[in-house]
Amino acid sequence: MIYLDYQATTPLAPEARDAMLRWLDGPDGTGFGNPHSPHRMGRQAAAAIELARDRVAALFPAGGKVIFTGSATEALNLAIRGSGKAGSVAVSAIEHAAVLDTAEALGQARVLDVAQDGLCGAAQDLPKDCRLVAVMQVNNEIGTIQPTVDWHRKAKEANALFLVDAVQAYGKIEVTHADMIAISAHKFHGPKGVGALWVRDGVDLTEQQTGGSQEGVRSGTLSPALIAGMGAAAKEAKERMAQDAEHVEELWNRARDLFSDWTLNGSEDARWHGNLNIRRDGLDVARLMSDCRDIMFSAGSACASGSGRPSHVLKAIGLSDKQAKASIRLGFGRYTKIEDIEQAAKSINAAAKEQGL
Template sequence: MIYLDYQSTTPLAPEARDAMLRWLDGPDGTAFANPHSPHKLGRQAKASIELARERVAALLPPGGRIIFTGNACEALNLAIRGSGTGGSVSISAIEHAAVYETAEALGAAHVLNVSKEGQCNTAQDLPNDCRLVAVMSINNEIGTIQPTVDWHRKAKENNALFLVDAVQAYGKIEITQADMIAISAHKFHGPKGIGALWVRDGLELEPQITGGLQEGDRSGTLSPALVAGMGAAAAVAKERMAEDHEHVEELWKRARDLFSDWELNGSEDTRYHGNLNVRRKGLDVNRLMSECRDVMFSAGSACASGSGKTSHVLKAIGLSDKQAKSSIRVGFGRYTSLEDLEAGAKAINEAAKAQGL
């Protein structure tokens, strides 16, 4: 099996696995305590969570707090729903469904357009009643990097809060200015089932899950194993950021050669280079994936797989339904070898040629 779907999820880092096992097994069988209990075992579990909180915060701006959540979708919902009521929520046209469907559910969505290169520029007016602007850092489908610093400035000029979906960016690029930042552990080699929302100091949220408020703004007993795994993954991401970047750049250059006769979706340069989204005229993607069963890649974002809907991201950058449905996403990162990339590309290209393309 060749795994080339890093935007969907990333392989668990060995360091994260080791950290989790400490709180699943434990050296003496006592690592099962509730971290919110006041006794000795509970305090030990709580200490592991606070260590992880520090590790996760180390890759985020100073002057904020970390709220652990079940995933990034929950974090984004807490940010959007918990930061106020009434008014408009301005979102880029290529936001994740967790953002745009939440804004739509509130009846507050104001969509900001993007260029054919996949960037959401600030030469757009915000509604007078805008209370929140949400622009992701790196797009999950086409990898384009958004001008979040400029959007933060624009939001402040309009007395609005600024939310960044940094799920694809955390541990890869610097995230600087925001009021709230959402992340998910399994996108940077941590476990599934744990995410976080960074909230700027002084900003209070209305809890969306009540019943204990163990995290202050969020209720529910935390899993020391999941939190420790996320913390360990964050620490490794911080330590290896430069090394991971260099490796991804090497893979990107080779991937562009291997897929040189495919059309690139989105910007060549202003994007995270671990995301290659390309198309080929007339390609039957379902057939392609069926004939490449041992190569794990995507026909779109994993959250929309099986829906039958055309990617809203690809449509937002001006692609027709046919062009969007003839596109694939190849994702690679820390544990992708050059040999795996070459073998995967060979299988995909041979299957495409078998379709007469």
């Protein structure tokens, strides 16, 4: 099988796996302690969590704290719900459902326009009662890199907080200029089931799930294994960021050559080049995926797969329902080989040709 779905999840890094094993020891080991217990095993587990916290924080701006959560979705909910009750939440039209649906559930969503190139420009007005602006750094479906520096400045001028969904950016490009930043470990070669919210010093949140307040504003026993894996993945991402980016650029250039007669969705330049979202008008994507079942790629965002609805991101950039449903997303990264891209392109293009395209 060839795996080309890095936006859905990334392969677990060996370094992350090794870090996790120490904290999965059973009755014959000492790594299974509760990190909130005062005895020796608990203190050892707590120390592992603090080491991971430092490693995760190393890729965030200085002057803030890392709150571990069960996912980026939880982190985004904590940021949106916990940062205030009164006022509007301005969100780009291509935000992840974790942002859009939460703002809408609160009755506070004010949707910001997105251009055909997939960019949410900061020249548009914010509502007068705006308390929070949420613009993601790298879009999960089309990979476009948003002007978050401009939006941060705009939010500050409006006396609003600025939230960045950096799930697809963390560990790949620099993450800066925000009041709160949400990430997910399994999107940068860490384990599933753990995320984090970075909160700038001076930003106060209210707890959204009560219990033990283990993370201050987030209750629940922390998993030393998952968090240690996340920390190891963050450390590895920081050390090899330039190397990974160079490899992705090589993969991107080869993929663009091999899919040169497909139409690219979104900007080619203002984009993370590990995301290739392309379309062929008239394409039956379900049939294509069946014919190429040994290639793991997406017909859209994995978080919304199976809904039957056209991608809200592709609709937001002006595509028709037919064009959106004729699009595929190929995602690649650290462990992808050039040969994988070449074999996938051969199979996908042949399958498309069988459809007369």
